[in-house]
Amino acid sequence: MEVGRLPISAALKGKLVSAGYTSLSLLSSLSPSHLARDLNISENEALDILKHAPHDGRIDTSSGHHIISGAQTAWDMLHEEELLTRITTSSVEIDNILGGGISCREVTEIGGVPGIGKTQLGIQLAVNVQLPVHCGGLGGKAIYIDTEGSFMVERVLQIAEACWDDMLANNAISQNVHAGQVGMQPKDFLENILYFRVCSYTEQIALINYLDKFISEHRDVKIVVVDSITFHFRQDFEDMALRTRLLSGMALKLMKLAKKFCLAVVLLNQVTTKYAEGSFQLTLALGDSWSHACTNRIILYWNGNERYAYIDKSPSLRSASAPYAVTARGIRNNVSNCKRIKLM
Amino acid sequence: MASLKRLETEFPILDPDFQSFCALRGIFTVQDFLIRDLQSLVADAEQQPSSERFMQAINQVLYVIDGLHQPWLNGVDLMEDAQKNKHVLSTGCEGMDFLLRGGLRRGQVTELAGPSSSGKTQFCLLTASTVAYKYMGGVIYIDTGNSFSAKRIARFLNQISCPASEEMQPRVLQEVMNSILCHPVYDIFSMFDVLHCLESKLKYQICRGDNDERLIIIDSISSLITPILGSSGSQGRALMVSAMSLLKKLAHEYNLVVLVTNHTVGGDGGIPKPALGVSWKTLPHVRLLLSRDCGSNTYQVSLLKHPSIASGKAAKFIIND
Structure with a gap:
């Protein structure tokens, strides 16, 4: 009926x-x-x-x-897409394969084995989004949703200081601006990261439902990082059908946020093994249905001693991979010289 | 199915007297009327003081019911309609067109299933570009995953129009891209809302004789249905079937191609199979399963169901960067 x-x-x-x-x-x-x-x-x-x-x-x-009402023609969207700024990852090579960085209005999933640098990348993005517009940033705030308890504020300060250093160096070269005129201090970076700690999956769902209201009151939020989307959904779940329903509902809400407020949503995910074609393969967690939930999917992996990022899925970018490094200053380009020294 | 009260304005014979007679017997709507034993109702009516009027009223309701069905068509009419209105539209990729004997047929709902990153969205974007360019037709793109990329559409359009890496004229590009409309939709009720609006828009256009809509794409319909399917009630399944019957109706009445995408779940032995369960299987006219070799841009498609082509056939195609 x-x-x-x-x-x-x-x-x-x-x-x-x-x-x-x-x-x-x-x-x-x-x-x-x-x-x-x-x-x-x-x-x-x-x-x-x-x-x-x-x-x-x-x-x-x-x-x-x-x-x-609510619809847009492809022509209008093309012009809007050209105006969108992307959030840099601080690694030029990753930015290159991503077409400039993490895209706003899209949900990007980043996954990889433990220790590959998922949280590092999450923190780096939460810092980079705050770069002023004249430095190629968005001048926005970041929401960081921590489900695992792996957010280290000392590390954030370290990355923020490095980011601030780079900003000053770039400014000094290009515009002859003195340090005092930048108007932003490393501490300010910390202030603009809005941190939520989530301790169960119900809390996680409640928070994501609340985000719509929260962001409409804080319009300058330009990125939402969930570290990780997986943690609470991988334990204490007997009814897998319920899990699929909850996750797909949550994914749609995040999509809506990304589109409505023109912000980037970054979901960090863990890995699991999957039995396919006679062997066990590493794949991102949460199952087949979830793999459709995100707009983009980036997989971080080890190749020998180097870290690589690989675009597994994207509607507009071609599959490609790029090396990167996690340094004391945050995510940076892989400097192959260092590696050779390390190998010898 | 209207209530008897509403019919009164049109047919005065269904007066309050008759209504209260029916109400006493639990009949409020035409639908209630249908499921009642008519003979006992007639027998009841004959024993009433104003039996003649009641009999007239009952006949009037039956007459209204008779008028509700669609007119009949014979084979020749159907053939004419098929030849005139139900053409196939080329999808823009040769392998797929070859497999489907020309492309997607108007009036039919086609389902495209495949694992993540198997080329579903790419195929949808390519088909949207091709239909908009080749047939100058309007395309409605219902996007649930923010994966509609106008840049990609522009790139496809440049490939289709001039293969010799020449840029398309901006004016033509603008005109073609203006005929592709994207609706971001994040729950099934807003999808119904969009489809109902579309229906009244199409009705209005038919009246003026300038119906140029050709294609509805829903990428992906499964992400709207999964959050409501499988809970204890049958509500989710009812909405799924209702969505499909609305799409089929739109496709048939307005000669549209409807293309929906579905994701896959692990079946027996880890082989991917389309999601949404058994009751979904019977709904689309055509079902296709996509897959891709890891890292290449060669896609494989196999036919799971088709009204006129043997299932199980497969083809390969390439979507260029």
């Missing part, structure tokens, strides 16, 4: 059906008071039902294109 398509309670649906309103077209030209009388409900409830019923007022005929 068509009324089943309305996002209203089952009780109201039942009342609609028993009063004979089974098809949506019957609702289209009805006054709330009429419906309230027929269904024996309050007028507010009737108004709520009618709000969800389809009506023709949402089609914009003024431009001659008959665009349904």
Whole structure:
């Protein structure tokens, strides 16, 4: 029955059906008071039902294109995409394969074995997003959701100081700006990271539901890092079907956030082994259904002694891999000289 | 299915007297009327003082019910409709067109399933570009994963129009890209909302005789359905079937191609199989399963279900960067 398509309670649906309103077209030209009388409900409830019923007022005929509100043409989106700034990873080689860095409006999943530098990359992004616009940043704030308890504030300060150093050095070369004029201190980086600690999967879902409200009050948030999305979903879960449902619902909410507020969502993920074609292979955790949930997927892996990042999935970028290094100053390009010394 | 009260304005014979007669017997709507034993109702009505009026009213309701069904068509009509309206649209990739004998058929719903990174979105973007360019048709792209990339569309359009790496004229590019509309949608109810709006827009366009919509893509429909499917109630399944029947109706009535994508889950022995379970299987007209060799841009597609082609056939195709 068509009324089943309305996002209203089952009780109201039942009342609609028993009063004979089974098809949506019957609702289209009805006054709330009429419906309230027929269904024996309050007028507010009737108004709520009618709000969800389809009506023709949402089609914009003024431009001659008959665009349904909320839609965008590919041409308009192309221009918006060109204006989008990306968040640099601080490694030029990773930025190159990503087309400049982590993209806003998209959900990017980054996964890899323990110790490969997922948290480091997460912290680096939370710092880099704050770079002022004239330094190639977004001048925004970061939300950091920590599920594992691996966020080290001393390390953040270290990365922020290095980032600040680089910023000063770049400024001195290009614009002859003195240190005092930058107006940002390493401590400021810490202030602009909004940290949430999450201790169970219900807390995690509650927080992600709350983010919509929180970000609409803090519009300058430009990145949400979840470190890691996996942790609480890998234990104490017997009903795997429930897990799939919860995860896919959460993914859609994160997608919505990314699009609505034009921010980047970065989800860090762990790895697991998967039995395929007669052998065990390493793959990102949370299963096959989850692998569809993100817009982009980046896998971090070891190749000998070098760390590599590989684009596993992306609608607009081709698959490629690039080496990087985790240094005392944060994520940087892999300097092959260092490696050779280390090997000898 | 209207309530009897609503019918009164149109048919005065269904007066309050008759309504209260019906209400006493638990009949409020035309639907209630249908599931009642008519003979006993007639027998009841004959014993009432104003039996003649009641009989007239019952006949009137039956007449209304008779008028509700669609008119019949014979084979010749259907053939005419098929030849005139139900063409195939080229997808822009040769292997796929060859497998499907020309492309995606208008009036049908095609499902594209495959593991993550197997080329589903790429195929959708390519098909959207091809249909918009070759047939000058409108494309509705319902995007659930923020994966609609206008840049990629522009790149495909340049490939389709001039293979000799010449740039397309900006004016043509603008016109073609303006006919592709993207709707970001994050839950099934907003998808219904978009589809209902689309339906009334199409109705309006048919009246004016300028229907140019050709293609609806939902990438991916499974991510909208998974969060509601499999909970204790049957609500999720009902919404899934309802979504599909709406899509089929739109496809048939307005001669649209509908392309939806589905993800895969591990089946027997780790071989991927399309998600969404058994009751989904029967819904799409055409079902395709995609796969890709790791790291290459060669895609493999096999036919799981098709109304007129033997299933099990497979093909390979390449999507250029």
